[in-house]
Amino acid sequence: MDMRTDPVPxxxxxxxxxxxxxxxxxxxxxxxxxxxxxxFGENRPEDDVAHKLAECDLEELTDEELGxxxxxxxxxxxxxxxxxxxxxxxxAERRAPGYYDPPRDHRQLELFAA
Numbered sequence: 809m810d811m812r813t814d815p816v817p818x819x820x821x822x823x824x825x826x827x828x829x830x831x832x833x834x835x836x837x838x839x840x841x842x843x844x845x846x847x848f849g850e851n852r853p854e855d856d857v858a859h860k861l862a863e864c865d866l867e868e869l870t871d872e873e874l875g876x877x878x879x880x881x882x883x884x885x886x887x888x889x890x891x892x893x894x895x896x897x898x899x900a901e902r903r904a905p906g907y908y909d910p911p912r913d914h915r916q917l918e919l920f921a922a
Contacts, residue, residue: 831889836861838885847884847899854880880908 839861842848848858854876857869861877869877880902887898901907 831886834889835882835885838888839881842884842888848881850903857881 839858843858843862848855857873857876858881860869860873866874866877884895884899884902888895
């Protein structure tokens with residue numbers, strides 16, 4: 809099990825020292841690198857937020873956009889920063905249809921079964 813805590817650069821970066829020192833400082837750089845690599849290009853709501861952040865700061869996002877950022881974009885930035893070797897798998901998993909759908913509770917359907 810790899811317990812890596814140092815940032816590892818994604819494709820296109822030669823050394824980890826090209827990143828900003830902290831994750832919070834590096835988020836814009838990581839997001840720009842992901843966009844440049846072709847991620848967030850499917851016209852989903854979170855893709856719009858990812859591209860909007862190329863021209864503005866988090867403070868300028870609406871509450872809905874900020875929610876999408878925190879729920880769907882930020883987790884991928886964390887993976888890209890701390891565990892880039894997992895990025896392709898995590899990105900594919902989170903982009904799969906139904907990933908963000910609420911879980912179904914089949915027990916409730918049994919309440920009224922005859």
